Amino acid sequence: MSTNPNTAIASRIYLSPPHMSPNERDLLLEAFDSNWIAPLGPHVEAFEREFAEKVGVNYAVALSSGTSALHLALLILGIEPGDEVATSTLTFVATANAVRYVGANPVFIDSETNSWNLDPVLLAEELREATQRGRPIKAVLAVDILGQCADYDAIRGLCDQYQIPLIEDAAESLGATYNGKAAGGFGDIGCFSFNGNKIITTSSGGMLVTSKKEWADRARFLATQARDPFPHYEHSVVGYNYRMSNLLAAIGRGQLRVLDERVQKRQDNFRFYQQEIGKLPGIELAPELAAGRSTNWLSCITVDPELFGATCEDIRLALESENIESRPLWKPMHMQPAYAQYRVRGGRVSEQLFKNGLCLPSGSSLSTSDLTRIVGVIHSVRERKDAKQDFGFHNASSTLTPNALPARSPS
Numbered sequence: 001m002s003t004n005p006n007t008a009i010a011s012r013i014y015l016s017p018p019h020m021s022p023n024e025r026d027l028l029l030e031a032f033d034s035n036w037i038a039p040l041g042p043h044v045e046a047f048e049r050e051f052a053e054k055v056g057v058n059y060a061v062a063l064s065s066g067t068s069a070l071h072l073a074l075l076i077l078g079i080e081p082g083d084e085v086a087t088s089t090l091t092f093v094a095t096a097n098a099v100r101y102v103g104a105n106p107v108f109i110d111s112e113t114n115s116w117n118l119d120p121v122l123l124a125e126e127l128r129e130a131t132q133r134g135r136p137i138k139a140v141l142a143v144d145i146l147g148q149c150a151d152y153d154a155i156r157g158l159c160d161q162y163q164i165p166l167i168e169d170a171a172e173s174l175g176a177t178y179n180g181k182a183a184g185g186f187g188d189i190g191c192f193s194f195n196g197n198k199i200i201t202t203s204s205g206g207m208l209v210t211s212k213k214e215w216a217d218r219a220r221f222l223a224t225q226a227r228d229p230f231p232h233y234e235h236s237v238v239g240y241n242y243r244m245s246n247l248l249a250a251i252g253r254g255q256l257r258v259l260d261e262r263v264q265k266r267q268d269n270f271r272f273y274q275q276e277i278g279k280l281p282g283i284e285l286a287p288e289l290a291a292g293r294s295t296n297w298l299s300c301i302t303v304d305p306e307l308f309g310a311t312c313e314d315i316r317l318a319l320e321s322e323n324i325e326s327r328p329l330w331k332p333m334h335m336q337p338a339y340a341q342y343r344v345r346g347g348r349v350s351e352q353l354f355k356n357g358l359c360l361p362s363g364s365s366l367s368t369s370d371l372t373r374i375v376g377v378i379h380s381v382r383e384r385k386d387a388k389q390d391f392g393f394h395n396a397s398s399t400l401t402p403n404a405l406p407a408r409s410p411s
């Protein structure tokens with residue numbers, strides 16, 4: 001709270017802020033003192049080893065971001081300019097951007113209603129029709145949205161049937177499982193992000209995982225400017241500066257040690273919301289697949305304005321006025337001006353989710369009083385409706401102008 005009683009406002013609650021433990025500071029200082037202040041070093045190697053073990057994969061390559069992991073995955077799997085890659089429309093833009101970085105074209109697939117992830121039925125239609133048209137899809141890039149794995153029994157089966165590679169964008173889902181197996185291990189290559197808002201963070205950073213040594217070696221090679229093995233600088237192909245710094249890897253190792261606790265707390269947040277607002281008319285929490293276990297990286301709700309009496313944007317504005325950050329669900333890629341020209345299969349489900357979906361504060365450092373404050377605001381929005389106070393419906397486009405963006409999480 002502010003110390004000035006005249007301007008006392010409650011401290012800001014962020015959507016998904018970083019959450020450090022004492023480990024990270026100690027490891028970071030150790031890395032600093034060792035003078036390995038470079039995009040290589042003992043912490044990078046140890047982080048890769050420990051991460052691979054945690055996720056149950058053979059190899060992990062520490063990178064500067066989740067986006068760079070996606071870019072390298074597409075390059076390594078041989079995706080070329082003009083190829084078509086089927087991917088989720090409901091995602092963060094980095095997924096689609098990576099497809100464009102290699103000159104390929106995304107084909108957007110709508111969400112299924114029971115997980116909000118890529119719909120395998122629509123994917124099957126797209127793979128079949130693209131093959132019939134004589135321009136088969138070259139890869140599937142599936143996204144595990146909001147901390148939950150996509151339906152990999154179905155998606156993997158389709159990729160095997162059409163003999164195309166599967167890339168798993170697990171940027172949001174570290175710690176999730178599907179049929180008891182960890183997220184990130186379902187693709188030929190899996191990609192993670194340690195961006196500031198993720199379940200564990202290195203401020204920025206990413207990891208590429210795979211079971212093939214050849215692909216891990218290729219990722220390391222491309223990520224270090226594709227330096228050929230000569231004493232001088234020799235380059236036979238174009239490379240990238242995508243390796244993770246040893247300092248950030250030290251932070252990552254500390255964060256990895258508390259991952260299970262962070263997952264548990266985010267799941268507890270979700271249960272709290274479920275109990276406290278899940279039964280309000282018109283409010284539903286994000287669905288979970290029976291085969292999966294979500295980390296609930298972000299706790300999201302959908303709001304039926306007729307039943308609830310207010311829109312998700314009314315709730316967002318009410319939270320903002322109480323200094324609480326929340327955010328509309330991802331705007332689907334097929335609705336983004338930068339991606340409007342690409343093919344989309346379906347689209348209505350993700351459009352509705354964007355219209356009615358809201359991500360609530362979900363950090364692992366939220367206290368019970370923070371959570372109580374958040375649900376209190378949502379109840380008050382509902383009570384205003386019960387008291388028949390007309391506070392007017394808002395939709396996202398009426399209030400979310402670029403210049404009106406509120407203070408956001410440090411991510």
Ligand SMILES: Cc1ncc(COP(=O)(O)O)c(C=O)c1O
Pocket residue numbers: 064065066067068091092094095143169171172192193194195204205206
């Ligand atoms: C689904 C998804 N893919 C990719 C990324 C990109 O990761 P980064 O920000 O580390 O580049 C993010 C998050 O930022 C994401 O949410």
